[in-house]
Amino acid sequence: MRASMGFGVVVAVMSALAACGGSAPPAETGGTTPALPGSSAPDTSSLPSGPEPAPTAELMAGLKAFDAGSYADARKAFEAASKKDPSNYEALFDLGQTCEKLGDKPAAEAAYKAALAVKPDLDTAAAALSSMYIDAARLDDALAVAKAGLAKHPGSAALHENLGVALATRGDQDPAIQELEAAIKAQPNEPMYHLTFAHWMNAWHVRGAAPHLDAARDQAKDDYALLVSIGFEYRMAGEFDSCIKLFDRVIAVKDGGEVRTDRALCRLGTKDEKGTLDDLQAAVAKEPGYAQAHYYLAGRLASGKHYKEAAAEYAKYLELAPNGSLAKAATERLKLAQDAAKHKK
Numbered sequence: 454m455r456a457s458m459g460f461g462v463v464v465a466v467m468s469a470l471a472a473c474g475g476s477a478p479p480a481e482t483g484g485t486t487p488a489l490p491g492s493s494a495p496d497t498s499s500l501p502s503g504p505e506p507a508p509t510a511e512l513m514a515g516l517k518a519f520d521a522g523s524y525a526d527a528r529k530a531f532e533a534a535s536k537k538d539p540s541n542y543e544a545l546f547d548l549g550q551t552c553e554k555l556g557d558k559p560a561a562e563a564a565y566k567a568a569l570a571v572k573p574d575l576d577t578a579a580a581a582l583s584s585m586y587i588d589a590a591r592l593d594d595a596l597a598v599a600k601a602g603l604a605k606h607p608g609s610a611a612l613h614e615n616l617g618v619a620l621a622t623r624g625d626q627d628p629a630i631q632e633l634e635a636a637i638k639a640q641p642n643e644p645m646y647h648l649t650f651a652h653w654m655n656a657w658h659v660r661g662a663a664p665h666l667d668a669a670r671d672q673a674k675d676d677y678a679l680l681v682s683i684g685f686e687y688r689m690a691g692e693f694d695s696c697i698k699l700f701d702r703v704i705a706v707k708d709g710g711e712v713r714t715d716r717a718l719c720r721l722g723t724k725d726e727k728g729t730l731d732d733l734q735a736a737v738a739k740e741p742g743y744a745q746a747h748y749y750l751a752g753r754l755a756s757g758k759h760y761k762e763a764a765a766e767y768a769k770y771l772e773l774a775p776n777g778s779l780a781k782a783a784t785e786r787l788k789l790a791q792d793a794a795k796h797k798k
Contacts, residue, residue, distance in 0.1 A: 509534055509538070509544075511531070511533040511534035511537060512530070512531070512534040512541070512543065512544050512547070514526075514530040515528075515529075515530030515531040515534060515544070515547055515548075515551070516547065519550070519554075524555050525555065527547075527551045528551045528552065528555060531544050531545075531547045531551055532548060535548060535567075539571075541571075542568045542572040542575055542578070545564050545565075545567045545571065545578075546564070546565065546568045546577060546578050546581070548560075548564040549561045549562075549564035549565040549578065549581060549582075550581065552564055553581075558589070561581075561585065562582065562585060565581050565582040565585070569582070573605070574606065576602050576605065576606040576609045576611070576612060577611075579598050579601065579602030579606075579609075579612060580599075580602065580609065580615060583595045583596075583598040583599040583602070583612065583615040584615055586598060586619075587615060587619055587622065592619050592622055595615060595616075595619040596619050596620070596623075599612050599616035599619060603616065608639050610635075610636045610639035610640035610646060613632045613635040613636035613639060614636035614645075614646055616632045617629045617631075617632030617633035617635075617636060617649075617653075618633075618649065618653075620632060621633070621653045621656075630653075633646070633649060633650040633653065634650070636649075636650075637650060637665075641668075642672055643672070644669040644670075644672035644673045644676075644679060644683075645669075647665040647666070647669040647672070648665070648666070648682060648683055648686065650662075650665050651663075651665040651666045651669065651686050651690070652686055654690075655686055655689040655690050662686065662689075663687075663690055663692050663695065666683055666686055666690065666692065666695070669683050670683050670695075670699060675706070677703065677706060680699060680703050681703060681712060681715065683699060684696050684699040684700050684703065684712075684715055684716075684719075685715060687699060687719070688718060688719050688722065691722065693719045693720075693722035693723045694723070696715075696716070696722070697716060697720060697723070700712055700715055700716035700719065701716070708735075708739055709739060709740050709743075710737065710739055710740025710741075710742075710746045711736075711740070711743055711745075713732045713733070713735050713736035713740075713746065714732070714736045714745055714746045714749060717729045717730075717732035717733045717736065720732060721753075726753070726756075729753055730750075730753045730757075733746055733749055733750040733753060734750065736750070737750055737766075743773075744769075744770050744773035744774035744777055744779075745774075745777075747766045747769040747770040747773065748766070748767065748770040748782075748783055750766045751764075751765075751766030751770065751783075751786065751790070752786070754766060755786070755789075755790055755793075758793075758797070760790045760791075760793040760794035761790075761794040761797075763786075763790040764787055764790035764791045764794055767783045767784075767786055767787035767790060768787055770783045771783050771784065
């Protein structure tokens with residue numbers, strides 16, 4: 454028999470179920486808490502030891518649907534499991550993961566809170582909730598949840614990372630470094646912890662990102678998206694040779710506009726003008742809709758005094774991304790290129 458829940462726990466559980474019910478869920482946008490590597494099932498690898506809720510037909514059906522990517526069905530199953538047994542913290546945690554996958558962040562938050570109300574030492578729920586708060590720029594909430602979770606699970610790598618990221622985002626560099634280093638120490642073979650630390654070292658203009666990027670690269674294996682992110686941070690760290698070698702590897706697996714542009718910018722860092730231009734021309738040929746390739750190609754064409762062609766590429770960028778991060782600069786440079794083209798005649 455389970456111990457009876459207090460009134461506050463019951464309210465939290467019912468609030469979570471109410472938040473996830475009702476209208477049809479939004480389109481999927483992807484969750485902020487990753488599943489286990491190689492699996493799309495909710496990450497329950499660090500659920501607290503001790504008695505766990507007995508698996509029910511509803512819970513198993515939810516896990517099967519989640520693993521198949523049928524998140525709406527998974528949501529219904531986890532809701533049913535939670536209603537059947539309001540103290541089933543696994544079902545509540547899984548419900549939170551599923552609501553994240555469906556883009557329903559308020560419902561996910563309510564589910565994680567309900568899981569923690571039932572099981573206050575559930576570090577997976579604390580990690581997921583603090584991650585959501587970071588994404589929403591609710592840093593005080595993220596700090597509170599991560600610290601509370603670490604008080605119960607001081608060895609949790611995920612909570613150390615979330616606390617470190619929240620502190621870093623708030624501008625508390627030294628304590629953030631301590632937490633990010635603690636995450637790596639707790640789980641040294643997780644590439645994301647090395648990548649996160651390297652990212653913040655680059656953001657702080659602190660040397661020393663390269664060894665962590667090397668570790669992340671070696672541990673990422675064939676994770677294409679993760680390798681692309683590592684390559685970007687190599688460039689931010691000024692490690693252009695490592696950046697080029699990594700994108701050589703990535704492009705051999707899957708060529709495209711983004712990765713060609715990234716390698717071009719790394720080649721530019723080594724002053725390889727021909728290689729830069731070749732990659733950018735290949736980028737717009739392979740993926741004409743990738744706006745940034747047009748912007749950077751325009752820059753190289755302008756540097757070679759091909760002003761008419763540069764103006765056409767700046768115009769293409771603005772057509773594809775009129776409100777993009779480079780739109781203001783593209784507008785200014787388009788006018789300069791047009792003026793230069795007129796004077797060149």
